[in-house]
Amino acid sequence: MGDWTPAMVEARLESxxxxxxxxxxxxxxxYFNAWPEYFHSFADQVGQEPRMRRPKPGPRDITQADDALLWLRWLDPADVRLVWLRANRKPWKPICWELGISRATANRRWQYGIAVIVWRLNGKRVPSKRSIDFVISRAAQ
Structure with a gap:
């Protein structure tokens, strides 16, 4: 794939x-149950709305998800937890409570984690002697 952007990385992690x-x-x-699973029809559930089931993910989806998980190895363990919680769409407040950090710190560390993944996917080394803001701003370009 060509140049990765933070939005692309974020979307892939959420996926x-x-x-x-x-x-x-x-x-x-x-032990196991040999009886087939019985699905109730709408007529069986009078007065209830039918529940739609999401299709199971295909092999390509699973492979892309596995690849996205491998990206997390490039991050510090604390940042991995933060990025994965945000990929699962957990709100900021519970994340801050769980990690014991402020909202601003959590957002900055999350942006840095996404930026590190973008840098690595684009084949660049993340500079260790530059600021977090530099890494984030250059990933967005």
């Missing part, structure tokens, strides 16, 4: 979180 959330859960091994 990865959605894919992992929609994968079927792992069932414990051992």
């Amino acid at each position: 990865a979180a959605d894919v992992f959330r929609s994968l079927p859960e792992v069932k414990p091994q051992g």
